[in-house]
Amino acid sequence: MGVTIGRYLNDEFIGKRCLRMRKEGYLVEIRNVKGSDYYMISPLINEWWGGRQMSDMLPKLFFDHFKNTSFIAEIDGRIVGFIIGFLSQSELDAAYIHFVGVHPTYREQKIGKRLYQRFFNVVKQRNRNVVHAVTSPVNKASIAYHTKLGFDIEIGDREMDGVSVFSDYDGPTQDRVLFMKRLD
Amino acid sequence: MGVTIGRYLNDEFIGKRCLRMRKEGYLVEIRNVKGSDYYMISPLINEWWGGRQMSDMLPKLFFDHFKNTSFIAEIDGRIVGFIIGFLSQSELDAAYIHFVGVHPTYREQKIGKRLYQRFFNVVKQRNRNVVHAVTSPVNKASIAYHTKLGFDIEIGDREMDGVSVFSDYDGPTQDRVLFMKRLD
Numbered sequence: 568m569g570v571t572i573g574r575y576l577n578d579e580f581i582g583k584r585c586l587r588m589r590k591e592g593y594l595v596e597i598r599n600v601k602g603s604d605y606y607m608i609s610p611l612i613n614e615w616w617g618g619r620q621m622s623d624m625l626p627k628l629f630f631d632h633f634k635n636t637s638f639i640a641e642i643d644g645r646i647v648g649f650i651i652g653f654l655s656q657s658e659l660d661a662a663y664i665h666f667v668g669v670h671p672t673y674r675e676q677k678i679g680k681r682l683y684q685r686f687f688n689v690v691k692q693r694n695r696n697v698v699h700a701v702t703s704p705v706n707k708a709s710i711a712y713h714t715k716l717g718f719d720i721e722i723g724d725r726e727m728d729g730v731s732v733f734s735d736y737d738g739p740t741q742d743r744v745l746f747m748k749r750l751d
Numbered sequence: 752m753g754v755t756i757g758r759y760l761n762d763e764f765i766g767k768r769c770l771r772m773r774k775e776g777y778l779v780e781i782r783n784v785k786g787s788d789y790y791m792i793s794p795l796i797n798e799w800w801g802g803r804q805m806s807d808m809l810p811k812l813f814f815d816h817f818k819n820t821s822f823i824a825e826i827d828g829r830i831v832g833f834i835i836g837f838l839s840q841s842e843l844d845a846a847y848i849h850f851v852g853v854h855p856t857y858r859e860q861k862i863g864k865r866l867y868q869r870f871f872n873v874v875k876q877r878n879r880n881v882v883h884a885v886t887s888p889v890n891k892a893s894i895a896y897h898t899k900l901g902f903d904i905e906i907g908d909r910e911m912d913g914v915s916v917f918s919d920y921d922g923p924t925q926d927r928v929l930f931m932k933r934l935d
Binding site: 635738 | 793806807811819837847919920
């Protein structure tokens with residue numbers, strides 16, 4: 568799973584606009600994803616993640632087949648965030664969050680929190696009371712963020728910088744931190 | 752989506768074993784995937800696809816959350832094929848096949864066909880009467896195979912070697928052929 572890290576892009580226009588919006592207040596709208604969002608979001612991902620090659624992790628199928636549990640955050644029709652998740656087919660009480668991103672300029676304004684909250688609400692309506700997510704141990708921002716949102720870290724086979732990890736979870740050398748949150 | 756192409760690996764042991772099995776008859780068992788199959792299949796994928804980097808397309812989440820519509824073919828407990836698919840959450844009459852592979856030595860023995868058939872049967876029980884699959888236009892073997900299995904090719908925006916394709920479907924330069932099959 569990917570959660571964007573806190574890198575600030577040098578985007579003067581958006582910076583100024585954001586400043587203005589902070590002063591004036593602005594409306595973040597959350598809506599379900601549609602297939603064509605893929606073509607907007609896919610090129611943004613590597614940029615939002617500060618140049619890491621992340622877009623391969625989010626092929627088009629997620630935009631075609633998990634629309635009812637995946638959401639876009641927009642300001643004036645411009646995409647500033649997204650959450651892509653689904654209901655587990657195998658674990659009937661569980662849902663899984665695959666990918667979350669917020670435009671670097673619009674971070675720390677609770678857009679991510681609103682996206683997660685929307686996801687939680689929808690999956691609860693579908694009788695899911697557990698949400699899983701997975702991240703990389705190097706993604707400290709993601710670990711801190713999920714912990715703040717009330718996710719527990721599952722106990723893996725070893726610790727790394729004080730965090731329990733599952734060694735080689737996503738293949739050789741691909742250790743992962745597994746999160747689990749119970750919905751009230 | 753990936754479907755293995757017809758490359759024969761230089762694997763003398765398996766070759767001999769396969770020859771013996773062809774003479775003697777052998778039992779191919781089809782079962783649901785389990786999470787730990789990921790660690791067996793992931794390293795095999797690039798090998799079965801003749802060195803193409805394919806394993807990133809099949810992260811662990813598919814083995815954790817789509818077990819009831821994903822299957823393994825085994826001979827004497829050895830994995831010789833797999834099909835990974837799911838019920839579309841957005842299209843309530845549809846299912847999607849994400850990845851199919853058969854060990855190069857065991858091809859042309861209807862193992863793939865049995866895997867597809869098992870998938871079709873299971874998704875039909877879940878009231879799905881349409882199956883989608885996607886492949887690359889360069890994967891002629893996959894196009895021929897799906898056509899033989901009764902998939903129709905959806906009409907895209909242009910033709911390539913007589914096959915209708917969707918330009919840039921999976922991102923820039925990533926044209927795709929889209930298949931659709933109605934289940935009886």
